[in-house]
Amino acid sequence: VRAQAALSVRDLTVSYGRAVRALHEVSLDVPQGEIVTVLGANGAGKTTLMRAISGTLRFHGGVVSSGKVTYSGVSLNTSPAHRIVETGIVQAPEGRRVFGRMTVEENLKVGGFHAPESTKKRVFDLFPVLAERRKQRASLLSGGEQQMLAMGRALMARPKVLLLDEPTLGLAPLMAQTIARTVKEINEQGTSVLLVEQNAALALRLADYAYVLDVGQVALRGPAAELAASDEVRQRYLGIV
Ligand code: ATP
Numbered sequence: 001v002r003a004q005a006a007l008s009v010r011d012l013t014v015s016y017g018r019a020v021r022a023l024h025e026v027s028l029d030v031p032q033g034e035i036v037t038v039l040g041a042n043g044a045g046k047t048t049l050m051r052a053i054s055g056t057l058r059f060h061g062g063v064v065s066s067g068k069v070t071y072s073g074v075s076l077n078t079s080p081a082h083r084i085v086e087t088g089i090v091q092a093p094e095g096r097r098v099f100g101r102m103t104v105e106e107n108l109k110v111g112g113f114h115a116p117e118s119t120k121k122r123v124f125d126l127f128p129v130l131a132e133r134r135k136q137r138a139s140l141l142s143g144g145e146q147q148m149l150a151m152g153r154a155l156m157a158r159p160k161v162l163l164l165d166e167p168t169l170g171l172a173p174l175m176a177q178t179i180a181r182t183v184k185e186i187n188e189q190g191t192s193v194l195l196v197e198q199n200a201a202l203a204l205r206l207a208d209y210a211y212v213l214d215v216g217q218v219a220l221r222g223p224a225a226e227l228a229a230s231d232e233v234r235q236r237y238l239g240i241v
Contacts, residue, residue, distance in 0.1 A: 004031035006159050006192060007053070007089065014057065022048040024216045025067065028065050029209075030161055035183070035193040037203040037224065037237065040213035046196040049213070050165050054091045054196070055081035068069035071161070088160030092167065095147030100139030104130050107138050109150055109157030121187075123152040126182055144175035151182070161192045168199055180206055200238040204228040212237045 006028040012158075014023040023045045030036045051057040053069055055076065069076045071087050079087070098107050102170050108130075112119060124131035127148045133141065138149055147167055154162060163184065168176035180202055186191050197203035204210060204224045212220040220227065220237055226232050 006032040006072060008070045010068050012052060013065045014052055014061045014062055015065050022216055026218055028211055030194050032192055034208040035195060035206055037195045037207035037210045038213060039122055039197060039200050039210060044213040045216040046213055047165060050163055050196060054163060055079055055084040055206055073132035073202050085157055090154045090157045092151045092154035095143060095150045098138045098146050098149050102138060103135055104138055104149060107153055108156050111133040111153035111224055115156045119158055123155050126185060127152055145170050146180060164195045165201060166196055166198060178234050209231035
């Protein structure tokens with residue numbers, strides 16, 4: 001039996017324009033304190049799901065045509081994105097989306113203008129390289145370091161649920177492992193995580209529970225360890241041999 005969901009998605013159907021239905025009656029739970037991962041091939045609807053949760057869907061031309069997203073029982077469907085952040089649901093931007101001409105420290109400030117000093121200390125403890133390079137322009141960081149900065153920026157808003165969209169994309173294996181370890185650490189400090197990943201092996205090692213999206217629908221779900229152990233699942237959905 002899973003813990004009661006903090007973030008809950010119910011029967012969510014999302015379309016872009018008239019022609020493209022990107023999600024069809026998707027339901028998913030992120031219980032307090034868990035890492036939940038969403039896996040799926042290109043175009044399966046992972047990014048769309050993140051947008052629907054973070055309230056940014058309409059900026060991309062999408063609409064929720066039915067279903068709902070709730071946090072602690074409160075509907076977020078009609079909440080603007082900034083309100084959803086205030087509720088405690090914060091998406092880390094892609095690593096490439098940090099402000100390159102601003103310093104590391106200025107980027108963090110954007111994430112949480114009113115954050116107490118202790119929050120910045122938490123971020124610097126999690127990512128020591130950001131502390132070392134705090135005065136440098138973000139554009140001078142490596143891809144992996146920019147990803148760390150993006151995550152650090154999200155943490156400055158002190159999320160209850162951290163949304164991560166492919167944080168290891170394009171990173172060398174060693175850097176991907178470092179990011180994965182840090183996600184675990186963030187979670188152990190009490191932040192729930194919804195992790196979208198193409199790297200199924202890495203995500204299943206990290207997560208408590210997993211969903212596999214296939215053309216906009218939940219094709220499979222279960223404890224991450226069970227999915228990782230099933231040969232059928234590995235071959236059919238995850239491309240792991
Ligand atoms: P990827 O890993 O490639 O980003 P994904 O699983 O995140 O894939 P989505 O980006 O959510 O998938 O896309 C789901 C479907 O919605 C795809 O068919 C895609 O072409 C379509 N789609 C996504 N964004 C838009 C948009 N802004 N306008 C129209 N169609 C879109």
